[in-house]
Amino acid sequence: MSKDRADLDPAVGKRLEEVRAVLFDVDGTLVDTIDLIIETFHQVFNLLGIPDRTDAEILSWIGKPLYLQVRELHEERAEEIYRLYKELYERNRPRLARELPGMVEALRALRDRGYRLGVVTSKRNSSTLRELEDFGFSGLFEVVITAEHTANHKPHPEPLEKALEELGVGPERATYVGDSPYDIRSARGAGVLAGAVRWSRFPEEALEREQPDYWVNSPAHLLELFPGFTGP
Numbered sequence: 001m002s003k004d005r006a007d008l009d010p011a012v013g014k015r016l017e018e019v020r021a022v023l024f025d026v027d028g029t030l031v032d033t034i035d036l037i038i039e040t041f042h043q044v045f046n047l048l049g050i051p052d053r054t055d056a057e058i059l060s061w062i063g064k065p066l067y068l069q070v071r072e073l074h075e076e077r078a079e080e081i082y083r084l085y086k087e088l089y090e091r092n093r094p095r096l097a098r099e100l101p102g103m104v105e106a107l108r109a110l111r112d113r114g115y116r117l118g119v120v121t122s123k124r125n126s127s128t129l130r131e132l133e134d135f136g137f138s139g140l141f142e143v144v145i146t147a148e149h150t151a152n153h154k155p156h157p158e159p160l161e162k163a164l165e166e167l168g169v170g171p172e173r174a175t176y177v178g179d180s181p182y183d184i185r186s187a188r189g190a191g192v193l194a195g196a197v198r199w200s201r202f203p204e205e206a207l208e209r210e211q212p213d214y215w216v217n218s219p220a221h222l223l224e225l226f227p228g229f230t231g232p
Contacts, residue, residue: 034201037058066124116167125149
């Protein structure tokens with residue numbers, strides 16, 4: 001898809017003009033936590049004597065709730081993996097979790113322009129809230145939907161549908177910005193515009209196959225895509 005708003009497909013451009021709510025994924029979208037997740041899994045496998053996985057394989061799990069990841073990985077040892085992962089993740093966070101320069105400023109500008117902001121993630125609620133606070137996002141989001149809030153998870157549309165319900169916004173007035181194929185599929189299922197970030201660690205061709213409606217080249221590019229609006 002196109003890189004700049006002026007070059008967007010006219011139908012997508014018109015729909016972007018109608019957007020009033022912008023929803024975001026967390027890992028790899030708002031915060032650079034991908035190295036943190038990958039290294040933590042490698043440490044878990046090493047400490048528990050479980051055969052290691054490649055970085056690419058671990059990356060492919062991101063977007064699912066942790067409890068589902070570990071159950072699919074090793075059902076018999078799922079609880080043990082889950083506990084150790086949480087412990088090591090917190091230990092590694094100060095070293096490996098990084099901000100995405102300009103993201104907080106871009107979201108503040110979107111909020112000031114009247115857009116309603118929300119988070120939809122498969123992360124645990126406690127981890128999500130801590131991540132948002134630590135990286136300066138506190139107070140920016142009207143709704144935060146995490147793994148504990150829905151029975152179904154991305155790529156199912158239920159998490160996005162719940163966010164829209166809480167905001168009181170229809171899908172025709174919303175978009176979801178994420179970094180993974182799961183994010184795009186969830187947006188499609190919920191009937192909202194799907195935006196893919198260029199800084200995703202997923203191969204670009206994997207995202208291209210999901211046919212996002214538009215690309216976000218940088219945090220500042222959000223301000224070109226969503227310049228503000230008049231009317232309700």
